[in-house]
Amino acid sequence: MDVARLKQSWNLVAAHGDQVPLYFYSALFLSHPETRQMFPTNMAGQRDRLVTALGHIVSNVDQVDRLTGFLRDLGADHRKFAVRPEHYPAVGEALLTTLRHFLGDQWTEELARDWAGAYQLVSQVMIDAAQEAEQVNPPWWVAEIVGHERRTFDVAVLTLRPQYLLPFTPGQSIGVSHPAVRAWRYYSPANAPRPDGTIELHVRAAPGGAVSSRLVYGCAVGDQIHLAAPVGDRLTLWAAGGADLLLLASGTGWAPVKALVEQVAAEGSHRRVDLYLGARSRMEFYDTDTVDKLTAAYPWLTVTPVVGVDPRRPGELIYPVDRAVADGDWRSRHVYVCGSDEMVGRTVQTLSRAGFHAGQVHHEGLGRYWYGPAWRTAVESSPQDDSGGAR
Numbered sequence: 001m002d003v004a005r006l007k008q009s010w011n012l013v014a015a016h017g018d019q020v021p022l023y024f025y026s027a028l029f030l031s032h033p034e035t036r037q038m039f040p041t042n043m044a045g046q047r048d049r050l051v052t053a054l055g056h057i058v059s060n061v062d063q064v065d066r067l068t069g070f071l072r073d074l075g076a077d078h079r080k081f082a083v084r085p086e087h088y089p090a091v092g093e094a095l096l097t098t099l100r101h102f103l104g105d106q107w108t109e110e111l112a113r114d115w116a117g118a119y120q121l122v123s124q125v126m127i128d129a130a131q132e133a134e135q136v137n138p139p140w141w142v143a144e145i146v147g148h149e150r151r152t153f154d155v156a157v158l159t160l161r162p163q164y165l166l167p168f169t170p171g172q173s174i175g176v177s178h179p180a181v182r183a184w185r186y187y188s189p190a191n192a193p194r195p196d197g198t199i200e201l202h203v204r205a206a207p208g209g210a211v212s213s214r215l216v217y218g219c220a221v222g223d224q225i226h227l228a229a230p231v232g233d234r235l236t237l238w239a240a241g242g243a244d245l246l247l248l249a250s251g252t253g254w255a256p257v258k259a260l261v262e263q264v265a266a267e268g269s270h271r272r273v274d275l276y277l278g279a280r281s282r283m284e285f286y287d288t289d290t291v292d293k294l295t296a297a298y299p300w301l302t303v304t305p306v307v308g309v310d311p312r313r314p315g316e317l318i319y320p321v322d323r324a325v326a327d328g329d330w331r332s333r334h335v336y337v338c339g340s341d342e343m344v345g346r347t348v349q350t351l352s353r354a355g356f357h358a359g360q361v362h363h364e365g366l367g368r369y370w371y372g373p374a375w376r377t378a379v380e381s382s383p384q385d386d387s388g389g390a391r
């Protein structure tokens with residue numbers, strides 16, 4: 001397999017933009033119409049997800065360890081869509097048809113063999129991961145809503161009780177779906193694992209978001225929703241070892257950060273934790289009682305609220321990282337960042353200029369669909385709302 005040739009050909013195809021996923025799905029549904037029911041009615045977000053996932057796979061095809069973890073997450077997660085091994089050849093056929101169409105005269109027998117071989121490897125990793133996951137976890141969990149609090153007009157805090165234990169690590173994300181909505185959306189639990197197995201979610205209703213709007217406005221205690229297996233490891237604490245932490249969060253990006261604080265407390269470690277928590281206005285700090293309780297309980301935790309909009313400086317937005325960098329030198333710390341793509345991007349750039357190296361800064365990646373199902377999911381207007389609670 002010629003890795004350079006694969007990457008070069010993908011770059012040529014990806015240059016055609018939205019035409020690529022449109023052609024791919026047309027080819028798939030025409031040749032295998034039975035697959036249409038596995039996909040959402042609105043395919044707009046799905047098109048972006050396909051291209052991003054393929055780009056990630058091709059870009060890392062020569063980094064086996066990194067790619068394998070990504071593919072195993074995809075394979076295990078696709079079980080909730082009833083994806084079976086016999087569906088993979090149909091997708092591979094549509095992929096090769098799409099590549100041949102956009103490459104034209106540059107599509108050769110050698111390139112066809114490279115792509116067929118690469119897809120075979122990719123699909124086999126996903127199939128194997130799905131089969132292994134079947135022995136450990138179900139395709140999804142049914143959970144009852146046992147608590148539903150509206151904190152602001154568009155933010156709700158939900159407490160869920162899965163019918164049986166859903167294991168996760170703080171910093172991971174869990175797929176959430178409502179039975180009445182043919183869509184999934186990812187949220188990071190706002191708690192470390194609890195003895196009673198309950199899970200806390202912080203949800204902001206995204207404009208036009210079927211799942212988030214249903215969770216905020218259309219759910220009540222006693223309702224049931226579906227949860228998928230946790231994915232992701234970039235926001236988990238394992239990479240930080242026992243180092244002191246700097247946590248930077250905005251809006252509902254507070255949810256996974258809260259889970260990390262609870263994990264530090266459960267570990268009983270002596271590390272210092274400084275948290276800068278941002279919101280556009282003081283009214284948008286929706287979980288202040290919890291923040292106050294945590295700071296009162298743990299002397300190793302310091303929380304600094306950062307109001308993003310200053311009436312005295314119209315047009316200027318202040319991010320948590322701006323306040324943190326102004327307050328001191330944190331280069332001995334590991335930094336965890338959770339918020340919107342804009343907030344994360346600005347934070348990573350600022351920290352890089354301040355002398356932090358990439359291994360110190362942890363976030364879930366930039367770009368609209370960094371992880372999660374590549375073939376089928378109904379995503380909303382953004383995987384991270386304007387404050388970062390959902391990815």
